[in-house]
Amino acid sequence: MRAYVQAAPGQNPELTEIPLPAPAPGEVQVAIRACGLNFADLLMIEGKYQDTPSPPFTLGMELAGKVIAAGEGCTLATGTRVAVFSGQGGLAEAGNFPESRCTPMPDAMSYAQAAAFQIAYGTSHVALETRAGLAEGETLVVLGAAGGVGLTAVEIGKKLGARVIACARGEAKQQIARAAGADETLDSESDDLKSAIKALGGCDVVYDAIGGPAGEAAFRALKPGGRYLMIGFASGSQPKLPLNHALVKNIAIHGLYWGGYLKLDPQVLTGSMARLFDWFAQGGLSPHIGATYPMEQIPDALEDLRARRSTGKLVIEIDAQA
The missing domain is CATH 3.90.180.10 (Medium-chain alcohol dehydrogenases, catalytic domain)
Structure with a gap:
């Protein structure tokens, strides 16, 4: 073969x-x-x-x-x-x-x-619901929102009742994020992404599959008690997170390696995938x-x-x- x-x-x-x-x-x-x-x-x-x-x-x-x-x-x-x-x-x-x-x-x-x-939807579901505990009415920022995992985070964020701010490069990719349900979109290459997010009220959860300067900017826009999800580094560099902000603002930083749950707690993946396939069968995921x-x-x-x-x-x- x-x-x-x-x-x-x-x-x-x-x-x-x-x-x-x-x-x-x-x-x-x-x-x-x-x-x-x-x-x-x-x-x-x-x-x-x-x-x-x-x-x-x-x-x-x-x-x-x-x-x-x-x-x-x-x-x-x-x-x-x-x-x-x-x-x-x-x-x-x-x-x-x-x-x-x-x-x-x-x-x-x-x-x-x-x-x-599996990987894209599974990563976003376990990250947003299991790790971050995203709640209805909270604001979620998704970096790389038009990418493979980013779009699933937009969909699942909306499914969980959050207000979703999608960050993506250029108008075409932002339009795709809006079609997936994003309430607001921002250009991820904005000169001041932190201020742009804060102008929209800040955020409770950051879903970061990009890393680099964008990840740091979104981290700085988190509200007190916020949660930062470290998903990946598609930009090629890790964000330089100001940990003193995490301390003063009671921010939780969660790493998420979906495949690692096969050893850590496989029942989390089994239950998550069953729920996701059920959502798909009901027409709730695209x-x-x-x-x-x-x-x-x-x-x-x-x-x-x-x-x-x-x-x-x-x-x-x-x-x-x-």
Whole structure:
């Protein structure tokens, strides 16, 4: 089968042929139809991600497809459509994955939607509800609001009853955030983002997937008792947070690594995903897929992701046989 493999540290990954073994006990074999891309994929290529596997490995952290075989002890039936948080192995025509990582998809969900769903929506839901305790009537600022996780934070923030201020680069991206439900939008490259947020009344929660100066500016606009969610550093730099402000204003700083809950408290992820899939089935969530690419264009897709040219999630569509 074809797979996009990182053969050695420092090398560019390549689309190549690799064998497909039979599934081990506790594993199911999935014919992969779609794989969502994440900034973590870029970090893995550079060897900078906290959970980078030892090479050689196949890239692709989340996927969707159909079960085509099952190892001993598995209960998922052949033909079941599943979303899989794999951590690796998604950019391939097929793969073997622990059954515990596979979730049956809602009937109305496409493979592309499922591949774009788990990490982005899961991150925002656990961050906003479990970690920050975002309450109805509070004000949420979302940095990188037109990106893959940012748009889900806008949606879920509104679902939880918050007033959402979306920060994104340029009018086109701000318009996408408004379409997702944002009450107010700001240009994230404003000369004085802190003052712009304060002019709108300040905020109770900051959802920061960008980092850098924007993260610091939004942090400084938090109200007393506010919560700052550290999601990622898509800008390439970490924010220089004034911790004396956290002390004086009783601000809580929460780091959120969604995949880390597999070890920390897996029931949080299970319950969150069940609720999110239920919201989707009821028509309450609308995954935004910015673009889809065939396997042959994986390098182009990764470069679009790296350059932040995209909105929403980027998905690789794979012509797997099922």
